[in-house]
Amino acid sequence: MFGTSGIRGTAGDEVTTTLALSVGRAVASEGYDRVVVGRDVRESGEALLDALTAGLRECGADVLEASIVSTPTVARAASWTESDAGIVVTASHNPAPDNGLKLWSASGQAFDPEQCSAIATRVERDDYDIGAWNEYGSIEPLDGAVDRHARAVTDAVSINDPPTVALDIGNGTGAITARALADLGCDVVTLNGHRDGQFPGRPSEPTRETLTDLSSLVEATDVRLGIAHDSDADRMVAVDDTGTFVPKDVLMALFARDVATAGDVVAAPVDTSMVVDDALAAVGGSVSRTRVGNEFVADRATRPDVVFGGEPSGAWIWPTETLCPDGPLAACKLVELVSDGASLSSLVEDVETYPIYRQSIEVAEKTAVMDRIRDQVCERYTDVGMLDGAYADVRDGWILLRASGTEPVVRITVEARTAPRVDQLTADAQGILENAIAGSS
Structure with a gap:
């Protein structure tokens, strides 16, 4: 259920x-x-x-x-x-x-x-x-719940030079973000601001493909950045000052690097990019990986050494504020990052990224297929983990094969420091999955 x-x-x-x-x-x-x-x-x-x-x-x-x-x-x-x-x-x-x-x-x-x-x-x-x-x-x-939430968000950030921000509410419940940003002194330009459960402005999920209007607006104006929510505003994603969609792993790296100091830990699921590890290593922090799902990230974030938690889906948690992914808080935290003059595009450029591959394959028997996948991964690789699916660390990259918690699919995620290595690891992962499907039929 x-x-x-x-x-x-x-x-x-x-x-x-x-x-x-x-x-x-x-x-x-x-x-x-x-x-x-x-x-x-x-x-x-x-x-x-x-x-x-x-x-x-x-x-x-x-x-x-x-x-x-x-x-x-x-x-x-x-x-x-x-x-x-x-x-x-x-x-x-x-x-x-x-x-x-x-x-x-x-x-x-x-x-x-x-x-x-x-x-x-x-x-x-x-x-x-x-x-x-x-x-x-x-x-x-x-x-008064919205008023109190907005006050809590504004109390949690400090914006010295409030910029102009574009906000794509997606016809959902994210208008609270416009209120909080305005209270912080920002000029806010909204898109798809009227509530409509049919989501006429764009699909509810904010992605690179669904945020073309927001990207075009930011690119054509002096807006410093664009922010977007899903229908219930627990997620937050962004486009930079050039109108370019910010990869969510990079966004996590920026948030993590901003809050962490030496010895601090960031909670993140097993499918999180190495860019977050690298960003934290630069400030003496580290990543503690969890199962996929904000409840698992939040549970890890209750530990005293964890200062931030996030998922590449766009769910961000600051445990000193709340253990719920809070899109309005994340929006204001991001604006705070750029309020001292640094452009979001320059911050993004400072984060080294690596090629990553994601694929979802429909399967009839997820449990049987995953059992066979785990056996094959253990046979083929030495540094493996079974926290959530089958994970293999190969030093210059990693693979993850994981059954979806909501759909009849197995997801493949592969990342490496070079494109040829991603291709090689992807072929390995696809071969493992194909063998597992054939063996369970």
Whole structure:
């Protein structure tokens, strides 16, 4: 039921009001007595939120409803309101027909696998503690959550010379970023600022291919940089002052290098580029790798030596602020980096990058295929890891074969310091996967 980041699927098919009702019942039955809820702009969200709220109240939980807000707003509000959990109805960067549920602990950290398993087990068994007619939980609106989130973001950064910033909200919930940047003194030019769950301006996922309007705007004007969010604004990506999309591994390296000093650690998943290791080595820091998923990065970020965590998807965590990926905070942190005069393009040029290859192959039996992949990787390489999939370090590069947590695919990721070496390692990885598929059929 739960994938890499919550529950996700086609609304009305995989994600239904029945499922939302069941999840609400299960969360309350697990003892989460006070829960903050909210949703993104998707058209299916209102009905799903109603069902979720009904399930929570039916099993005795009191509900604070934040309505249409960003995911990090709900995650932060769980702590501010002394609630036991937060739940957001959202499919994040997925297309408009999809929806889902993201669950957050009181700390602002995503539900861990054990918490998710407990919820899934109750749903599968239809096991709920439904209250009597006079034991239902209450519901009240949560006012001021966006204002408080914006203040927390502005308090966390210092911008000496506020630049002009272009912000592509993507018709989602990221308008809070415009508010925070304006409060910090920036001039903000917005694109796709009106809320619309059909995402008419561009697809919800902000990528190099979907941000052509933002890139063109920055290139043609004196805007210092461009920022973009997905529908629930937990992700943040950027284009530099020339209108060029900033690779997300490079963005992570910039954030990591900015915050880390000697001895500090940055949490990052196994599919993170070597550019982050190199950037941290230059300041005496290091990378601690985790399984893919912001809940695993956030869990590692609770360690006292971890000063930052991130995923190449565009999810960034500053643990002293929040354990939830916070797109508005990341946007303001990036503007802070360039506010002293250095252009984003010059900062990007200072980060040495390496050729990287990514591919997703559909497979029928992920578990059997991954078992065979692990055996082959252990036979072929000496420095291997099985933290999440099969990882092999070959000194001048690495390969990762990993089953997706949300789709019937196995993902290949290969990086090396030269293009010929990437080609060689890619051929090896593809051969391993082909053999594993053939052996499981």
